[in-house]
Amino acid sequence: MLAKVSIVPVVVGGAAFLGKPDVRNCPGGSLDNCIDACPMKTFSECVKNCQAQCADPQPSPSPQPIPTPTPQPVPVPAPSPSPDQGVCTVYASTTGNCDSSCGSCFNPGARSGYLIPGQQTGYYAPSDVGDVWTGACMDWTFGSQSMLAAEQQFNSRESDDVYFGVGTYGTSDGMRGIGACFRLTVDTMDKNIIVQSVNTGSDVSGNQFDLQVGAGGAGAYNNCAGKSGSMFPGPTDSWGRQYGGPDSSSQCTDLPQYTQSSDKMKEAGDDLQKLCQYSFQKRTRGEGGSNPTLLDATRVKCPPELVELTGIQRSDDPSIYQVSDEHRIAGFPSNQQCQADTPGGGTAYCLTRMMDCRKPSGAFKDNIVSDLVVPGRKLVQTCMPDGYTRIDVQCGCLDCYC
Numbered sequence: 001m002l003a004k005v006s007i008v009p010v011v012v013g014g015a016a017f018l019g020k021p022d023v024r025n026c027p028g029g030s031l032d033n034c035i036d037a038c039p040m041k042t043f044s045e046c047v048k049n050c051q052a053q054c055a056d057p058q059p060s061p062s063p064q065p066i067p068t069p070t071p072q073p074v075p076v077p078a079p080s081p082s083p084d085q086g087v088c089t090v091y092a093s094t095t096g097n098c099d100s101s102c103g104s105c106f107n108p109g110a111r112s113g114y115l116i117p118g119q120q121t122g123y124y125a126p127s128d129v130g131d132v133w134t135g136a137c138m139d140w141t142f143g144s145q146s147m148l149a150a151e152q153q154f155n156s157r158e159s160d161d162v163y164f165g166v167g168t169y170g171t172s173d174g175m176r177g178i179g180a181c182f183r184l185t186v187d188t189m190d191k192n193i194i195v196q197s198v199n200t201g202s203d204v205s206g207n208q209f210d211l212q213v214g215a216g217g218a219g220a221y222n223n224c225a226g227k228s229g230s231m232f233p234g235p236t237d238s239w240g241r242q243y244g245g246p247d248s249s250s251q252c253t254d255l256p257q258y259t260q261s262s263d264k265m266k267e268a269g270d271d272l273q274k275l276c277q278y279s280f281q282k283r284t285r286g287e288g289g290s291n292p293t294l295l296d297a298t299r300v301k302c303p304p305e306l307v308e309l310t311g312i313q314r315s316d317d318p319s320i321y322q323v324s325d326e327h328r329i330a331g332f333p334s335n336q337q338c339q340a341d342t343p344g345g346g347t348a349y350c351l352t353r354m355m356d357c358r359k360p361s362g363a364f365k366d367n368i369v370s371d372l373v374v375p376g377r378k379l380v381q382t383c384m385p386d387g388y389t390r391i392d393v394q395c396g397c398l399d400c401y402c
Helices: 031-036 043-054 145-158 249-254 263-268 272-281 304-310
Strands: 009-012 015-018 163-169 181-186 193-199 209-212 294-300 351-354
Touching (some): 043 145, 145 304, 163 304, 193 209, 193 304
Antiparallel strands (some): 009 015, 163 209
């Protein structure tokens, strides 16, 4: 676009601006604010436009530039529903209730998705394996192709070098950590990992993160295997321990490669065996089934790339992605060792792992405090049993009465 002689207006988050890079016209006043306003459906293209519009212009060698005041960042309002986002009228059946501000829908304006048929639809869709159910998305898994692409995009933009992940953090904030992001330092990993918590669980201690990795253990509920309608084919025998999954990377090849409805997983370039092996390679788990230790944990701003994958965004996020004393979690930095491998030792200060293929707590509206989430991004957007097709979670029933 920049090579053209004519200047073409570009729209980001509803604000029009010219295609020529000029930070004075940057929507939101900064690259981060511009990206935060990007609608999820056109997120990648919108980020490119933000980078083109908000990049600092190359300095001219002559004449010497005259100093000018630095423009103050302009607060960016919460994104409102746009044509790129869902339309509640897809829930209309026998009344016009959805036409009136989406009726009683909890999450209007969220990214559109597959509308599960029947009254038990949207965010009230069944979570138990059956003829129709919804569960966790496979591209939330550590090392998925979508996760790797998100890491690369974030690291390039922010001049950072981190991994990304999704899972559960044991905390007692207003929503038990749902939707919050944390930057973790792990004793076995070669760089920090920024993770988003989308779930809660009685088996997750305080100061513990339970990371979704390939065959990380189904825990208390298993939607991954063992039933005719499970996400993956076959019995549970090859999946290793209930808590932790396979104990060694050599056992990963015992797993099925793809979901029962495999087209979407193959199209995404993911393979469960390779995802399992990757988690051993990057040392989020140890040979023999050991658990790494969390050395430091800080709540940080959620990268938009992670929000793009999960669909949920907190309204009370910190403003930075880096470690800060202000947002460091109590008890960190720590010199305590994970004791999960010691009988009766507990899981505090541990990086544990899981993969149950089940709908997480952040997808249930009763677990959400509306004031703590961004409109249109109030709930985790879950997937069909193929592990990749997102369902529509704007509402929870036909005619928008719930």
